[in-house]
Structures are given as C-alpha cells and as structure tokens.
Amino acid sequence: xxxxxxxxxxxxxxxxxxxxxxxxxxxxxxxxxWYKQDPGEGPVLLIALYKAGELTSNGRxxxxxxxxxxxxxxxxxxxxxxxxxxxxxxGGITSGSARQLTFGSGTQLTVLP
Amino acid sequence: GAGVSQSPxxxxxxxxxxxxxxxxxxxxxxxxxxxRQSLGQGLEFLIYFQGNSAPDKSGLPSxxxxxxxxxxxxxxxxxxxTQQEDSAVYLCASSxxxxxxxxxxxxxxRLTVT
Numbered sequence: 001x002x003x004x005x006x007x008x009x010x011x012x013x014x015x016x017x018x019x020x021x022x023x024x025x026x027x028x029x030x031x032x033x034w035y036k037q038d039p040g041e042g043p044v045l046l047i048a049l050y051k052a053g054e055l056t057s058n059g060r061x062x063x064x065x066x067x068x069x070x071x072x073x074x075x076x077x078x079x080x081x082x083x084x085x086x087x088x089x090x091g092g093i094t095s096g097s098a099r100q101l102t103f104g105s106g107t108q109l110t111v112l113p
Numbered sequence: 114g115a116g117v118s119q120s121p122x123x124x125x126x127x128x129x130x131x132x133x134x135x136x137x138x139x140x141x142x143x144x145x146x147x148x149r150q151s152l153g154q155g156l157e158f159l160i161y162f163q164g165n166s167a168p169d170k171s172g173l174p175s176x177x178x179x180x181x182x183x184x185x186x187x188x189x190x191x192x193x194x195t196q197q198e199d200s201a202v203y204l205c206a207s208s209x210x211x212x213x214x215x216x217x218x219x220x221x222x223r224l225t226v227t
Contacts, residue, residue, distance in 0.1 A: 040221075041220050042220050090156075101158070103155040106153075
C-alpha cells in the first residue's frame with residue numbers, strides 16, 4: 001500500500017522560532033492534509049490541499065502541495081506554547097468510490113519557553 | 114454543532130474477552146472511518162462505511178475484528194478474543210460526503226488488554 005515518510009520525527013524549538021516539517025511518498029496523491037493531535041484527543045484538521053503546487057495559509061500555518069504530487073510541507077511561524085503536539089500529514093487517494101487517507105507517522109513538536 | 118463522539122473513552126479488558134467500541138459521527142456525515150493508533154505511531158486504517166454501500170474492510174487486521182453501522186449513523190467496532198497486541202487507541206472519523214477527503218475525528222477509545 002501507500003507509504004508516507006514524515007520528518008522530522010521530533011523537534012524541540014524555542015518559542016518564537018519558525019518550524020518546518022514535511023512528508024514524502026513514492027506514490028502520487030490527489031490531496032494532502034495536515035492534522036494536529038493533542039494528548040488524549042483525536043487529530044484536528046489544520047489545512048487541506050487539493051492542487052499540485054498549491055500554497056495555503058491558515059493563520060501562522062502555511063502548507064504546500066508539492067508539484068510532483070509526492071510531497072508536502074507544513075511551516076509554522078512564530079511558534080507559541082500551544083503549538084505543542086503531534087502533527088500528521090495525510091495523503092488522499094481515490095480507491096473505488098472511497099476517498100482514503102494514508103497517514104504519516106507524525107512529528108512531535110515541543111516548544112520551549 | 115456536536116463533533117464525533119466515541120465511547121467509552123477508556124476500556125481495560127482481560128485477554129480473551131470481547132469488546133465493543135462505539136462511534137457517533139457528526140450529524141449528516143455519510144462516510145465513517147475507523148482507525149487504530151498504537152503508541153507513538155501514525156493512524157492505521159481499519160474500515161470505511163459510506164451510506165448503504167458495502168463497507169471497505171480491507172484494513173481489518175484479522176477476523177477477530179468486525180464493525181457495523183446501523184441506520185447509516187452510529188457504528189460499533191467489535192474485537193473478539195482480545196489479545197495484548199490489540200492495545201491501542203481506536204479513532205473514529207466522519208466525512209460529510211463521499212467526494213470529500215476531509216475527515217473529522219472523535220477523541221478515541223483507549224483500549225488496554227491485560
């Protein structure tokens with residue numbers, strides 16, 4: 001099946017710094033989504049990307065759908081303590097009539113005061 | 114409006130027992146997904162329901178796992194004869210329509226098999 005490589009696995013940054021994480025795949029995806037998961041909660045959708053080359057922002061978050069459709073990155077600018085959590089990328093494909101998501105293994109972000 | 118809800122939030126069971134996990138999707142969402150998340154891992158797809166269509170069971174790890182969705186709304190994931198390797202967080206997600214990729218997740222059920 002589809003495999004996603006998400007990196008880095010974990011990050012420790014100072015409050016106020018910018019953060020970048022990415023996902024790559026050997027296969028093409030139709031869409032890329034980025035989720036954030038807080039402890040004890042389900043993932044929350046941050047950004048959805050639908051077109052190759054698309055660059056989308058949501059507040060301090062910016063994500064891009066790679067031109068090859070095999071990668072995506074997420075940037076967080078001016079990090080704050082509440083950015084702490086696990087960030088997951090997800091690639092979307094069409095399987096029959098279903099819109100399936102394949103998830104990366106996550107990036108654990110720690111923001112130091 | 115109400116989000117996806119799951120119950121119980123935590124379940125501890127003895128090896129060999131059966132368990133049932135419940136998911137209430139967002140009202141009006143026709144697609145429902147179950148995932149498993151092991152500690153420190155990503156999300157592993159288990160099963161997908163869309164309307165009245167036959168479910169996509171391709172992610173179920175063994176025949177001990179089954180799921181049903183009654184009336185196109187509430188879903189139950191059943192694990193029979195639980196094993197210690199079944200310990201994980203089980204997440205449910207729903208999506209508004211068949212053609213959309215955005216999935217909205219519940220808080221999950223943490224299953225511990227002792």
